[in-house]
Amino acid sequence: MEDIYKIAISFLNGIGPVNTKKVIAYTGSVEGLFKEKKQNLLKIPGIGQSFIDKLDRDNAIQLAEEELKFIADNHIRVSFYLEKDYPQRLLNCADSPCTLYYKGNTDFNAARTISIVGTRNASDYGREICNKLIQDLSEKEVKPLIISGLAYGVDICAHKAALRNQLKTVAAIGHGLHMLYPSQHKRYAEEIVNQGALISEFTSKSKFDPKNFVRRNRIIAGMADATIVIESASKGGSLVTADIANSYNRDVFAFPGRTSDKSSTGCNKLIKTNQAHLIESVADLEYILGWENKNKSPKTVQTKLFIELSPEEESLVQVLKEKGNMPIDSISLKTSFPMSKVSSLLLKLEFEGIVKSLPGKIYTLNT
Numbered sequence: 001m002e003d004i005y006k007i008a009i010s011f012l013n014g015i016g017p018v019n020t021k022k023v024i025a026y027t028g029s030v031e032g033l034f035k036e037k038k039q040n041l042l043k044i045p046g047i048g049q050s051f052i053d054k055l056d057r058d059n060a061i062q063l064a065e066e067e068l069k070f071i072a073d074n075h076i077r078v079s080f081y082l083e084k085d086y087p088q089r090l091l092n093c094a095d096s097p098c099t100l101y102y103k104g105n106t107d108f109n110a111a112r113t114i115s116i117v118g119t120r121n122a123s124d125y126g127r128e129i130c131n132k133l134i135q136d137l138s139e140k141e142v143k144p145l146i147i148s149g150l151a152y153g154v155d156i157c158a159h160k161a162a163l164r165n166q167l168k169t170v171a172a173i174g175h176g177l178h179m180l181y182p183s184q185h186k187r188y189a190e191e192i193v194n195q196g197a198l199i200s201e202f203t204s205k206s207k208f209d210p211k212n213f214v215r216r217n218r219i220i221a222g223m224a225d226a227t228i229v230i231e232s233a234s235k236g237g238s239l240v241t242a243d244i245a246n247s248y249n250r251d252v253f254a255f256p257g258r259t260s261d262k263s264s265t266g267c268n269k270l271i272k273t274n275q276a277h278l279i280e281s282v283a284d285l286e287y288i289l290g291w292e293n294k295n296k297s298p299k300t301v302q303t304k305l306f307i308e309l310s311p312e313e314e315s316l317v318q319v320l321k322e323k324g325n326m327p328i329d330s331i332s333l334k335t336s337f338p339m340s341k342v343s344s345l346l347l348k349l350e351f352e353g354i355v356k357s358l359p360g361k362i363y364t365l366n367t
Contacts, residue, residue, distance in 0.1 A: 005030045006080045007071070008064035009098045010203050014054040017098050021081070022046060024098075030080075034061065063205060070204045076177055077102050089113065089361075092329045093222040093248050097201035100219075101177055104197025106168045108223065111361060112144040112291070115224035115245070117217075117238040118154025119231045119263050126231035126263065129255050130157045133228070136282040138165035142291075145170060145196070147223050149216065150185055154230045154238070159188055162196075169196040172220045174213035178204035214240060221245035225328075225339070225361065226289060229254040229276065232266030239266050246275055249332050251288060251339045253279040277340075290343035309354075312337065316345055317365070320355065325364045 009020055009030070020033065026044045027036045034057045041047055041055075071078065079086045079100040087108040090096040114137070118126060137144055146162040148155040150171040162169035171192050173181070177200055180186050189198060201219065202212060217240050221227050227245040229252070232238045242252045254276035257264020270276035277288050286292045309317065312335075319334050320326060326334070332342045346363055349355040356366045 002031065003078065004061060004064050004068065005034055006078060006099050007067050007203075008034065008057070008060040010067075010201070011060035011063040011205075012055065012057070015051060017096060018094055019047065019051055020098050024082075030082075033057075063203075067203050067205065070178070071101070074177065075103065079108075087223045088327060089224065089329055090219070090222045092327065092333060093218065095218060096222055097219070100199055100201055101203065102197045102199040103177055104170075104193045104199075106145070106170065106196045108145075108170065108197075108199075110143075110145040110168065112142055113147060113224045114144045114285075115147040115220045115227040115241070116154065116158040116230060117148060117220065117227065117232075117241045118229055119233060119236060119238065119266075120151055120153035120155075121263065122153040122157055122231055123261070123263055125257070126154055126255075127157050130154055130230050131161045133230075133282060134158065134161035134167065135165055138162075138167050140282075143167055147172065147220055149173070149213070149220055149237075150182075150189065150192075150198075151213075151237075152182065156185055156188060158230075159192060163188070163191050166195075170223070171196070171198050172216050172223070173198055173200045174202070174210075174216040175208055176200060176202040176204040176206045179208070181208070213237065217241040218244050221250065222248055224250065226251040226253060226285070228252075228279065228285070229267050229270060231255070231257065231263045232270075233262055234265045234269065236266060239270070242270060242276060249329065249339060252276040253285060253288070255279055288340045290340070290347045312341070313345055313349060316342070316349065317354065320363065320365045325358065325362050328361045328363060331363065 023033050024030050027033060038052050081098050146158055146167050146169040148158040150173055159169050159171060169192055175181055180189055192198060217237060221241050221244040227242055229238050229242050245252050254267040254270040256271060256278055257267055271278045279285060315335050319331055328342055332339045346355060353366055355363050357363055
């Protein structure tokens with residue numbers, strides 16, 4: 001019965017994930033969202049009458065029962081934000097979906113995840129950069145998960161390069177799994193299901209709406225350690241994704257282009273306004289993210305005694321003392337340090353034997 005409630009959340013119109021998660025936290029379960037008396041929900045801080053007026057729980061349950069049959073018939077999996085298979089990096093994004101639907105079989109919580117986005121009208125230069133970047137990433141000992149949006153241009157180039165180089169790849173789509181847009185990418189979508197996953201927050205009853213593709217951009221940004229923009233005009237979805245990634249305190253990278261190329265104006269502006277790191281190769285990515293010395297498993301180190309820590313290192317250690325195990329992006333949010341700085345500080349503390357890394361970019365004090 002609990003699966004019904006997880007799916008029914010998708011049919012609670014006009015409420016949004018932030019308030020939904022708040023109610024679940026106060027009631028203690030997803031079932032409480034559907035069974036708690038409305039007058040009791042009004043006692044929750046931040047929940048007003050407008051929330052209650054939009055809360056059509058009976059209709060949501062009915063639609064969820066129909067959706068459950070579609071899910072079973074089409075071998076679709078459901079990922080709920082309180083479960084382990086949910087993309088853990090998204091948990092640090094307040095507006096992330098409560099429920100995700102996906103086809104495929106991959107680990108959304110891989111040690112390294114990269115989102116690659118860009119213009120739908122990729123030039124030969126853009127495709128060359130994309131192919132070279134992913135080929136170089138595939139040659140590293142720790143293989144990253146490649147995330148994009150299955151759109152024309154840079155997106156599909158990234159997926160195809162990942163498939164060709166035997167990297168896992170995830171396509172976040174802006175509609176339900178009952179259809180595929182653009183239909184020309186059906187062949188690649190089938191390959192992605194076998195070598196990664198198609199993922200969406202939308203149900204089979206969702207109407208096709210161009211605005212949904214903007215919403216899905218927060219999934220592309222939130223699932224990744226960093227977002228890389230390869231070619232973008234002065235406006236476009238890839239710049240929206242970069243902006244969202246920055247709002248999540250994730251690192252953003254942009255490949256520079258000629259000032260005369262319209263398809264490079266967006267990337268050049270991101271770099272010029274310090275909204276993105278300039279990237280020319282994988283080496284730049286590794287340097288900023290602190291991956292340079294993590295391509296090989298670190299040797300066992302003994303904790304040094306009486307180490308003098310910098311104020312920034314002290315801040316990280318104090319956070320881990322208070323919270324215990326924490327994902328790197330949570331540490332970044334808690335300390336207000338950029339992700340790149342946190343990664344570098346943690347790497348140094350790991351070599352000193354003060355912290356240790358766990359799967360999924362989670363860190364803890366080395367006791």
